[in-house]
Amino acid sequence: xxxxxxxxxxxxxxxxxxxxxxxxxxxxxxxxxxxxxxxxxxxxxxxxxxxxxxxxxxxxxxxxxxxxxxxxxxxxxxxxxxxxxxxxxxxxxxxxxxxxxxxxxxxxxxxxxxxxxxxxxxxxxxxxxxxxxxxxxxxxxxxxxxxxxxxxxxxxxxxxxxxxxxxxxxxxxxxxxxxxxxxxxxxxxxxxxxxxxxxxxxxxxxxxxxxxxxxxxxxxxxxxxxxxxxxxxxxxxxxxxxxxxxxxxxxxxxxxxxxxxxxxxxxxxxxxxxxxxxxxxxxxxxxxxxxxxxxxxxxxxxxxxxxxxxxxxxxxxxxxxxxxxxxxxxxxxxxxxxxxxxxxxxxxxxxxxxxxxxxxxxxxxxxxxxxxxxxxxxxxx
Amino acid sequence: xxxxxxxxxxxxxxxxxxxxxxxxxxxxxxxxxxxxxxxxxxxxxxxxxxxxxxxxxxxxxxxxxxxxxxxxxxxxxxxxxxxxxxxxxxxxxxxxxxxxxxxxxxxxxxxxxxxxxxxxxxxxxxxxxxxxxxxxxxxxxxxxxxxxxxxxxxxxxxxxxxxxxxxxxxxxxxxxxxxxxxxxxxxxxxxxxxxxxxxxxxxxxxxxxxxxxxxxxxxxxxxxxxxxxxxxxxxxxxxxxxxxxxxxxxxxxxxxxxxxxxxxxxxxxxxxxxxxxxxxxxxxxxxxxxxxxxxxxxxxxxxxxxxxxxxxxxxxxxxxxxxxxxxxxxxxxxxxxxxxxxxxxxxxxxxxxxxxxxxxxxxxxxxxxxxxxxxxxxxxx
Numbered sequence: 001x002x003x004x005x006x007x008x009x010x011x012x013x014x015x016x017x018x019x020x021x022x023x024x025x026x027x028x029x030x031x032x033x034x035x036x037x038x039x040x041x042x043x044x045x046x047x048x049x050x051x052x053x054x055x056x057x058x059x060x061x062x063x064x065x066x067x068x069x070x071x072x073x074x075x076x077x078x079x080x081x082x083x084x085x086x087x088x089x090x091x092x093x094x095x096x097x098x099x100x101x102x103x104x105x106x107x108x109x110x111x112x113x114x115x116x117x118x119x120x121x122x123x124x125x126x127x128x129x130x131x132x133x134x135x136x137x138x139x140x141x142x143x144x145x146x147x148x149x150x151x152x153x154x155x156x157x158x159x160x161x162x163x164x165x166x167x168x169x170x171x172x173x174x175x176x177x178x179x180x181x182x183x184x185x186x187x188x189x190x191x192x193x194x195x196x197x198x199x200x201x202x203x204x205x206x207x208x209x210x211x212x213x214x215x216x217x218x219x220x221x222x223x224x225x226x227x228x229x230x231x232x233x234x235x236x237x238x239x240x241x242x243x244x245x246x247x248x249x250x251x252x253x254x255x256x257x258x259x260x261x262x263x264x265x266x267x268x269x270x271x272x273x274x275x276x277x278x279x280x281x282x283x284x285x286x287x288x289x290x291x292x293x294x295x296x297x298x299x300x301x302x303x304x305x306x307x308x309x310x311x312x313x314x315x316x317x318x319x320x321x322x323x324x325x326x327x328x329x330x331x332x333x334x335x336x337x338x339x340x341x342x343x344x345x346x347x348x349x350x351x352x353x354x355x356x357x358x359x360x361x362x363x364x365x366x367x368x369x370x371x372x373x374x375x376x377x378x379x380x381x
Numbered sequence: 382x383x384x385x386x387x388x389x390x391x392x393x394x395x396x397x398x399x400x401x402x403x404x405x406x407x408x409x410x411x412x413x414x415x416x417x418x419x420x421x422x423x424x425x426x427x428x429x430x431x432x433x434x435x436x437x438x439x440x441x442x443x444x445x446x447x448x449x450x451x452x453x454x455x456x457x458x459x460x461x462x463x464x465x466x467x468x469x470x471x472x473x474x475x476x477x478x479x480x481x482x483x484x485x486x487x488x489x490x491x492x493x494x495x496x497x498x499x500x501x502x503x504x505x506x507x508x509x510x511x512x513x514x515x516x517x518x519x520x521x522x523x524x525x526x527x528x529x530x531x532x533x534x535x536x537x538x539x540x541x542x543x544x545x546x547x548x549x550x551x552x553x554x555x556x557x558x559x560x561x562x563x564x565x566x567x568x569x570x571x572x573x574x575x576x577x578x579x580x581x582x583x584x585x586x587x588x589x590x591x592x593x594x595x596x597x598x599x600x601x602x603x604x605x606x607x608x609x610x611x612x613x614x615x616x617x618x619x620x621x622x623x624x625x626x627x628x629x630x631x632x633x634x635x636x637x638x639x640x641x642x643x644x645x646x647x648x649x650x651x652x653x654x655x656x657x658x659x660x661x662x663x664x665x666x667x668x669x670x671x672x673x674x675x676x677x678x679x680x681x682x683x684x685x686x687x688x689x690x691x692x693x694x695x696x697x698x699x700x701x702x703x704x705x706x707x708x709x710x711x712x713x714x715x716x717x718x719x720x721x722x723x724x725x726x727x728x729x730x731x732x733x734x735x736x737x738x739x740x741x742x743x744x745x746x747x748x749x750x751x752x753x754x755x756x757x758x759x760x761x762x
Contacts, residue, residue, distance in 0.1 A: 258478060262618065
């Protein structure tokens with residue numbers, strides 16, 4: 001029988017496919033999935049499990065209760081000098097559901113969403129599932145920078161939102177104040193939403209600014225964030241959306257008729273994360289160290305590496321090394337030296353690959369050794 | 382700014398509104414929300430928390446891992462003599478997300494879904510969010526029975542699915558084999574899905590048959606179920622969908638681009654539920670006792686009560702007692718005798734109200750006393 005036409009067009013995740021392929025090699029170093037290797041803070045977990053032992057877990061209020069929403073608002077206000085209240089927040093099942101539900105709340109069929117390329121692979125399918133269109137904004141020619149010109153060029157009267165990943169998955173880039181000002185000026189003049197996916201905000205190596213600090217986009221800004229990356233809580237599936245107050249009833253209704261409620265124990269974990277484990281600098285420094293090591297090592301091998309400033313990825317141009325397309329390059333490297341990476345095409349561009357820095361530095365060193373061997377053998381041809 | 386047109390038309394849940402209203406009365410007996418009062422099995426919770434203490438919770442595979450999916454398939458096969466394998470199953474964030482994602486997977490704009498009235502209040506909004514239409518099939522004139530005539534009458538060339546709640550929320554009815562045969566014959570002849578919401582299956586007081594026993598609908602049957610009601614695990618948000626194998630990739634893609642993965646610890650809890658706590662007869666008998674008590678008590682007071690056969694609801698016709706519309710009736714009873722019930726209009730029909738049997742029998746007795754007082758005072762007028 002015919003099913004939903006947008007669903008029938010979807011491709012399964014290439015990242016997951018590569019990850020599954022890499023499991024066929026006993027000795028493979030898997031640098032595909034963006035899943036933290038560093039465990040959640042033990043005390044956070046124990047506090048949460050204690051809550052679970054002492055409470056019958058009932059339906060939380062739709063969109064999450066007052067306490068967690070107030071904690072999220074206070075956290076943003078403290079860090080970014082915003083002025084949110086608890087009603088600016090709904091709690092979601094991870095940042096994925098937050099973004100998926102956000103798009104379903106605001107998009108109509110035929111709407112356009114501007115997305116910089118390279119992009120997080122989940123964005124276009126999520127937009128398509130709303131019968132809307134992704135407008136791909138190529139930032140490779142501007143050194144991965146967003147400019148006023150690019151924004152103007154890709155805007156149309158169908159544009160409904162600009163969606164940004166900051167810090168960026170896959171590049172590890174972080175927006176500069178200059179870029180953010182250009183974005184804010186662009187949004188201020190138009191009747192469109194700015195969706196800022198800040199899931200890696202705590203993993204910024206240097207300065208990080210949230211759009212929540214920008215007064216001029218306040219009535220159009222939707223922030224997506226969560227605890228999967230900052231507290232290595234991927235399996236807990238807990239995230240949140242922050243939006244202008246006037247849209248609360250809409251976000252609440254979408255979540256009511258999608259999930260009914262978020263998961264009670266994951267909310268308790270998120271509360272503990274914000275109350276006891278807000279400072280993530282120690283964790284950030286681990287990823288920073290790995291990123292700088294990897295950037296230097298790959299540069300020495302002849303790759304052109306995007307300067308990593310946050311998140312836990314390295315995005316590298318291999319065009320000096322190989323003429324293969326990125327998918328074939330990834331498969332070839334996996335076969336020959338058993339290092340699994342994600343091809344650039346997953347993120348919308350060729351001649352690049354992404355490495356997840358979610359293994360310890362000794363494993364990264366072994367990966368570099370193998371990639372070095374691959375480069376050497378490739379050069380001999 | 383304009384948001385999604387279907388979202389903008391949604392009403393917030395009347396049940397939740399009544400529940401919130403009832404909290405204004407210190408002494409109110411709240412019979413609104415369908416949330417079990419009997420806690421989850423203690424050992425199930427402790428087993429699960431132990432798993433959480435011993436494992437870092439990582440992203441589960443999209444749609445859930447092999448173990449839980451195989452357990453669900455085996456459970457259905459054992460109980461209903463079906464022949465499912467693990468790939469017939471995806472794991473969801475509760476039955477709500479299971480149904481919401483199911484509808485998003487199969488419906489296109491303009492499709493029709495046949496739904497018996499009275500209906501679970503979440504159904505029409507979930508269908509609307511897919512830009513599809515609910516065709517309301519009134520079963521009040523056939524003594525709450527589904528007949529071939531009703532099915533034929535409400536079918537059109539836009540029909541994409543028939544959606545049934547069995548055991549039924551709000552009536553507590555359970556489909557007879559005769560009705561199920563009529564449904565199966567109807568589905569067999571047509572290119573439409575049968576969506577069977579069996580979330581209350583373990584809480585059937587007498588015989589319960591699942592459509593999964595019906596060979597003739599095998600290639601069109603989608604089952605929604607979960608652990609919220611059978612194991613009082615509402616706050617854990619864990620449910621599942623069973624579908625014909627050929628649709629696996631579609632269900633998987635919808636859940637991938639909605640949730641990424643379900644919650645790891647809730648999966649562990651669901652595994653424990655099926656491995657250690659499958660037999661729910663003790664729990665069922667508690668609700669059955671309450672249902673029979675309440676049915677008799679309300680009948681004596683002059684209400685016409687639908688015979689309860691499962692779930693934990695009483696659905697009663699108050700037209701002999703009051704001429705008010707159901708919303709006003711519910712508010713009036715709350716004000717005068719502090720008993721909160723859900724008006725029939727929430728489920729699509731007037732002159733009825735629903736009671737949740739999720740308080741203990743002593744509280745139900747107190748509620749009956751109060752309702753009796755209300756009836757008496759009403760008769761004096």
